[in-house]
Amino acid sequence: MQEVNFKNERDKYFKEIENLNHPNETLVKTHCSYCAMQCGMNLRVNTKTNKIIGVEPRYDWPVTLGKMCPKGVTAYQQVNHNDRLLKPLIRDDKSLKGTNKGFREASWDEAYDLIVKKFTELQKTYGKDSLSVYSGVSMTNEKCYLTGKFARVGLQTRYIDYNGRFCMASAAGGLNRSLGIDRGSTVPWTDVHETDCIFLAGSNTAECHPTSMFRIWAVQERGGYVIVADPRETPVARRADVHLDLRPGTDLALANGILNLLIQNGYADEEFVNNHTNGFEETKQLVKEFTPEYTSELTGVAPEKIIRAAELYGKAPNAIVMFARGIEQQIKGVDNVSAYTNMALVTGKIGRPKSGVATITGQGNGQGGREHGQKADALPGYRKLAYPEHVEYISKIWGIEPEEMPKEGVSAYEMFGLMEQKTIRALYLLCSNPAVSAPNLNYVREQMKNLDFMVCVDFYLSESAEFADVVLPTTTWAEDEGTTTNVEGRIIKINRAQMPLGESKPDWQIQVEIAERMGRGKYFSHLKTSKDVFNELRLASKGGIADYYGVTWEKIDKQDGVFWPCKDESDPGTPHLFLDKKFYHPDGKAKIFALPYRPSAEEPDQEYPLRLTTGRVVYHYLSGNQTRRIQFLRDMSPEPFVEVHPETAEKYGINHEEKVRLFTRRGEAFYQVKITEAIRKDTVFVPYHWGHEKSINLLTIGALDPISRMPEFKACAAQIEKLELKKVQ
Numbered sequence: 001m002q003e004v005n006f007k008n009e010r011d012k013y014f015k016e017i018e019n020l021n022h023p024n025e026t027l028v029k030t031h032c033s034y035c036a037m038q039c040g041m042n043l044r045v046n047t048k049t050n051k052i053i054g055v056e057p058r059y060d061w062p063v064t065l066g067k068m069c070p071k072g073v074t075a076y077q078q079v080n081h082n083d084r085l086l087k088p089l090i091r092d093d094k095s096l097k098g099t100n101k102g103f104r105e106a107s108w109d110e111a112y113d114l115i116v117k118k119f120t121e122l123q124k125t126y127g128k129d130s131l132s133v134y135s136g137v138s139m140t141n142e143k144c145y146l147t148g149k150f151a152r153v154g155l156q157t158r159y160i161d162y163n164g165r166f167c168m169a170s171a172a173g174g175l176n177r178s179l180g181i182d183r184g185s186t187v188p189w190t191d192v193h194e195t196d197c198i199f200l201a202g203s204n205t206a207e208c209h210p211t212s213m214f215r216i217w218a219v220q221e222r223g224g225y226v227i228v229a230d231p232r233e234t235p236v237a238r239r240a241d242v243h244l245d246l247r248p249g250t251d252l253a254l255a256n257g258i259l260n261l262l263i264q265n266g267y268a269d270e271e272f273v274n275n276h277t278n279g280f281e282e283t284k285q286l287v288k289e290f291t292p293e294y295t296s297e298l299t300g301v302a303p304e305k306i307i308r309a310a311e312l313y314g315k316a317p318n319a320i321v322m323f324a325r326g327i328e329q330q331i332k333g334v335d336n337v338s339a340y341t342n343m344a345l346v347t348g349k350i351g352r353p354k355s356g357v358a359t360i361t362g363q364g365n366g367q368g369g370r371e372h373g374q375k376a377d378a379l380p381g382y383r384k385l386a387y388p389e390h391v392e393y394i395s396k397i398w399g400i401e402p403e404e405m406p407k408e409g410v411s412a413y414e415m416f417g418l419m420e421q422k423t424i425r426a427l428y429l430l431c432s433n434p435a436v437s438a439p440n441l442n443y444v445r446e447q448m449k450n451l452d453f454m455v456c457v458d459f460y461l462s463e464s465a466e467f468a469d470v471v472l473p474t475t476t477w478a479e480d481e482g483t484t485t486n487v488e489g490r491i492i493k494i495n496r497a498q499m500p501l502g503e504s505k506p507d508w509q510i511q512v513e514i515a516e517r518m519g520r521g522k523y524f525s526h527l528k529t530s531k532d533v534f535n536e537l538r539l540a541s542k543g544g545i546a547d548y549y550g551v552t553w554e555k556i557d558k559q560d561g562v563f564w565p566c567k568d569e570s571d572p573g574t575p576h577l578f579l580d581k582k583f584y585h586p587d588g589k590a591k592i593f594a595l596p597y598r599p600s601a602e603e604p605d606q607e608y609p610l611r612l613t614t615g616r617v618v619y620h621y622l623s624g625n626q627t628r629r630i631q632f633l634r635d636m637s638p639e640p641f642v643e644v645h646p647e648t649a650e651k652y653g654i655n656h657e658e659k660v661r662l663f664t665r666r667g668e669a670f671y672q673v674k675i676t677e678a679i680r681k682d683t684v685f686v687p688y689h690w691g692h693e694k695s696i697n698l699l700t701i702g703a704l705d706p707i708s709r710m711p712e713f714k715a716c717a718a719q720i721e722k723l724e725l726k727k728v729q
């Protein structure tokens, strides 16, 4: 196959940039604030005002080589935006809860005093666990780590969970179960363009991880193949060699059908299967039933496409199976991950360069944020609260007695259930906007409204902040330093380009100050800088699966990031996992899983005959609280819409751009119709980046995967209603 060399192109541009000379500007090397690609960028800073004024791509960053998407090139506009929160806010008028009114500005002291008074009172009356912390992973590793410690040691509550429960939890569950380790990608991204076949399931890569695309297209340019499994003909599906246009929620059948063909057609690697895996025979028996015809019946994909996909993946010398939220945000998310991972394990296409499995992580620090103890059941270094020796180790690092360590909590969505029951009375919310991003929003918003006390930490007043009693202003990513762990499992450095705007403070500092006022200063006061927090994290992760002990900020700088595990200072890190064919289960073997097909939580019926699936557009990020404020992004994508196939539109008698009522058993919303052949006839799609009455999550279902507790954002039953034309006067 042909070779491609992106390096020449990169060097050319890099030299041009080096020659630029702006007397009043300095460049700060850093990475984008948004997705897990963490594209390399230089922030341009005016040296007279010390303010960020622009951005340049970094051609010297080996992962993204100067590529950025529309969100990345405008990300810097967040920092000095007019909507920034510059002082703490206190709600005086409780009757206005759920709106952005009824707040007044306050000093930090007043805000802290109120928080500590309320938290202490509630804990005195209802017990320590009446408080909860709900967090997110747009934060650095330092902040994520400290948030776990803040909840368990600072506030002494068991209830902490985070938005990764809506994002990475099923991938984590499936990879841990199959491979014994959850590092999103088993290979570095610099391998991606060199493989021979990419099997991409439930990933709208061109819109969600756009700067991966040059590597994916390069596979085809070199004579290799791209296979895409998605109910929609996304940009990557359009140019794919095979587009498996399945019904939402039927991946388990598709993966079993392909595995069956791989085995029947002699692509199983017997030597690999025998020496390095368990579970093959049982799985082989189970998938026999999934003939191309039966698989087609369940998935709606034509049998010849299934046969071709299996053939292309099977005969490729090297191949990478990649997946994202399309397969994971289902009540079968964990099973789907294991089922697609089976393809690599049965064919032995894992544990060597250019072959492997990757979940394409979501948020900027989607990987690192799930490793260091923000999850209800987890402790730093991917340790578990369920193991006494793990609790003992972390207790020692934190300076508490093991008996003092709070027990496991519950998952993000389940916390709202405990709010309903009044077990949880107060919420400390940071770095997430569940009033937009959680499923079944009518229910979730009600629970937030009924809390006794709520704190929200953000740099803009989000839809969730509207439910808060106190809002604390924090810094954007460019006003603080620390590390994130990108899509590859590479730990990288975010640098500070500007001092905090107004009175805003970084999350870690706010937590140290609250802990001190809660009388827990002895566990926090030594943390004076973000680097102090990182050094504590290194120790806390030492010996764990996600071992960061050998990572230093200096090493990150010197070698363009460090892949974990990295055990000591002489260890350069681990770009490729399993090169020694040792998986992370006690016997060193990976597990192949026999997974029977099962339907979605809510299948279409006469009343609700359509399948609703949800996701993203390239111009907006998650709940949209950041990107909806950027003029260019808002101009490009001002409103949500519902994608409908032309034949379906005809059936309902609805036209392009007509507003319709879309509804499910849980709620309704009104959207403009976007008629497109790029969607199945039985499916409709709505992006979820808008708040209030425009949120598609008013309609989604709160059904959870039994293992990962991930909500089923990707499949529920829905119906469309044409609106009666209003009489024009």
Ligand SMILES: Nc1nc2c(c(=O)[nH]1)N[C@H]1C(S)=C(S)[C@@H](COP(=O)(O)OP(=O)(O)OC[C@H]3O[C@@H](n4cnc5c(=O)[nH]c(N)nc54)[C@H](O)[C@@H]3O)O[C@H]1N2
Pocket: 035, 036, 167, 201, 202, 203, 204, 205, 207, 208, 209, 229, 230, 231, 232, 234, 246, 247, 248, 249, 250, 251, 324, 325, 326, 327, 361, 362, 363, 613, 614, 615, 616, 617, 618, 619, 620, 621, 622, 685, 714, 715
């Ligand atoms: N522009 C943009 N980029 C982002 C983000 C963003 O908000 N905006 N968010 C970041 C984050 S946190 C995440 S998690 C990632 C998400 O990245 P992706 O997972 O790629 O994004 P989604 O749009 O949620 O879903 C991906 C695809 O799954 C398909 N799908 C729906 N149902 C099914 C199904 O049952 N089976 C299969 N096989 N496919 C299905 C959808 O049609 C969609 O094209 O993106 C990251 N990057």
Ligand SMILES: Nc1nc2c(c(=O)[nH]1)N[C@H]1C(S)=C(S)[C@@H](COP(=O)(O)OP(=O)(O)OC[C@H]3O[C@@H](n4cnc5c(=O)[nH]c(N)nc54)[C@H](O)[C@@H]3O)O[C@H]1N2
Pocket: 136, 138, 139, 140, 163, 164, 166, 167, 168, 325, 329, 362, 363, 430, 431, 432, 433, 434, 436, 437, 438, 439, 457, 458, 459, 460, 462, 474, 475, 476, 477, 507, 614, 615, 616, 621, 622, 623, 624, 625, 626, 688, 696, 697, 700, 713
């Ligand atoms: N229907 C549907 N719903 C979904 C999904 C879907 O595909 N469909 N996807 C799910 C997924 S994958 C995800 S990741 C979630 C994400 O959902 P959310 O967690 O709600 O995502 P964000 O919009 O990133 O919310 C982050 C909030 O914190 C603020 N923020 C950003 N950085 C920081 C920081 O460093 N500190 C603090 N304190 N605040 C900060 C931002 O301004 C924003 O208000 O949504 C989930 N919801």
Ligand code: SF4
Pocket: 032, 033, 034, 035, 036, 037, 038, 039, 067, 068, 069, 070, 071, 072, 073, 208, 209, 210, 211
């Ligand atoms: S691809 Fe992701 S990291 Fe890169 S510029 Fe876009 S949003 Fe930022």
Ligand SMILES: [Mo]
Pocket: 166, 167, 168, 362, 363
């Ligand atoms: Mo996500």
